[in-house]
Amino acid sequence: MKVVCDHCGAKVPKYETVISPEDGKRHCFNCFNKKISQELGIDFETVNFDPITLEDSYGGKHTFHFRSLLVPTGKLIEAFELKEGEPGGYMSGVLDGFSCDISDLNIFRRDV
Numbered sequence: 700m701k702v703v704c705d706h707c708g709a710k711v712p713k714y715e716t717v718i719s720p721e722d723g724k725r726h727c728f729n730c731f732n733k734k735i736s737q738e739l740g741i742d743f744e745t746v747n748f749d750p751i752t753l754e755d756s757y758g759g760k761h762t763f764h765f766r767s768l769l770v771p772t773g774k775l776i777e778a779f780e781l782k783e784g785e786p787g788g789y790m791s792g793v794l795d796g797f798s799c800d801i802s803d804l805n806i807f808r809r810d811v
């Protein structure tokens with residue numbers, strides 16, 4: 700299910716949005732990250748990675764999607780599966796400080 704960002708008008712999956720407690724408006728992660736980075740005075744660029752599919756030891760396939768967020772304790776990349784269009788199944792995340800290069804946090808990168 701896609702919803703509209705109240706800030707930029709982008710249509711994004713509902714799970715890729717945040718409702719602001721200040722004004723009750725829905726922000727896509729791009730707008731949310733921009734807002735928080737401006738408020739904190741921190742450089743942050745939302746990065747997007749293509750989903751990847753991994754096979755578990757039983758031969759089951761797991762496709763992970765990624766999202767990057769600026770959170771109160773630093774920069775975060777989450778990897779998650781989708782079940783019936785919503786995050787579910789296996790989830791993982793990598794968090795580092797505000798000064799890190801967020802591109803380095805993608806533990807699933809194959810070029811390292």
Ligand SMILES: [Zn+2]
Pocket residue numbers: 704705706707708709726727728729730731
């Ligand atoms: Zn937006």
